[in-house]
Amino acid sequence: MPAERPRILYVSDLAYPARGRRYCDEDIHLTSRLREDFDLALCHPRDAAALMDAFDAVVVRNSGPVLGYLDVYDDFRRRALAAGTRVYNPLTGKGDMAGKQYLLDLTAAGFPVVPTVDRAEDLPLLPDAGRYVVKPKLGADSIGLRIVSREEAAEAADGTVLVQPHVDFAYEVSFYFVDDAFQYALYAPHTDRRWQLEPYEPTASDLEFARRFIDWNTVRHGIQRVDACRAPDGSLLLVELEDLNPYLSLDAVDDTRRDAFVAAMKASLRRFVTGSA
CATH class of the missing domain: 3.30.470.20 (ATP-grasp fold, B domain)
Structure with a gap:
């Protein structure tokens, strides 16, 4: 049974160079507020699997695209699921x-x-468009995204990418x-x-x-x-x-909505950790 102040491992890559966003600012704010109700430690996603057994729950926040450490993330998932570790969001x-x-x-x-397809033979299912968006199935943060012609989309649509009308x-x-x-x-x-x-x-x-x-x-x-x-x-x-x-873009909302969000997250996390939901 978790202690009165549950122990939270908060996972974030504070140094990830996100375009137009500062992960560190958002997570500094969130962790400062969560510490009001929880005992909390912060770690990089590469360290989460090794540390998580000492905590009541793992909160995955601005951890960046898993493509950069896919083997580590897959290991974290396997170990967390096998151990029944509470991961927020659940896996x-x-x-x-x-x-x-x-x-x-x-x-x-x-x-x-x-509308989305992944094979050339399904391209007729998409609306006609002058341009098409092609992106990897495992992509994130616009990594690997291309805008191409229909002919190029047909060549790329081999089951490993998604094709959408622009x-x-x-x-x-x-x-x-x-x-x-x-x-x-x-x-x-x-x-x-x-x-x-x-x-x-x-x-x-x-x-x-x-x-x-x-x-x-x-x-x-x-x-x-x-x-x-x-x-x-x-x-x-x-x-x-x-x-x-x-990413929550909490810097774009006013204090009232930001405080309401934090309160909702605290309540949700406490229910999740204690199993009271």
Whole structure:
């Protein structure tokens, strides 16, 4: 049974050079607030497997793309699952945590997602477009993303990459959830500046859209970010369901919403650690 002040191992790569974001600032703030309720230590993702047995739970936050240390991450997953270690977010997510296969699955199931295929013979299933986006199935943070012609897309679509039509969207918007509770939304009004975010007040239909993906996923405890784009017809299309280590852009919200988010995360984490949910 966890102590009155549960012990948390907080995993982050403070030095990861994220474009337009400062992981260290966000995690310094979050850890300072979590220490009010938990005994906490911070470590690099490469050290998590060796240290996690001494803690009541492991919180994976801004740990960077796992492509840079995939063997270490796979070992961490195996050991955590075998030992029944509480990992927040739990390692059962079907979104980015498991790769990009979900974009194919959701396309096939008729969800409102940017249409996605992975083989040349399926290209006719995509809307006609002058340009196409090709990206690795195990990609993250736009690593390996290319914008190509249809002919180049056909050559690349060998089952190892995803192919999508290049959508001329009006803007990107992100919805942030703790467990199944909506916290706030942010959007990038300038399409060429993805991480210059401003507060966004979602409509009821916007939230209904985002909740479809939260309900679809299997993460009952933790933090998720639903990234979408506003298509030319005014609809929203899913771009990414980030359920591993979503950057929160807490510096873009006001003090009231930031404090509310921290309170929701503390309550969620305590329920998760004590098994009281």
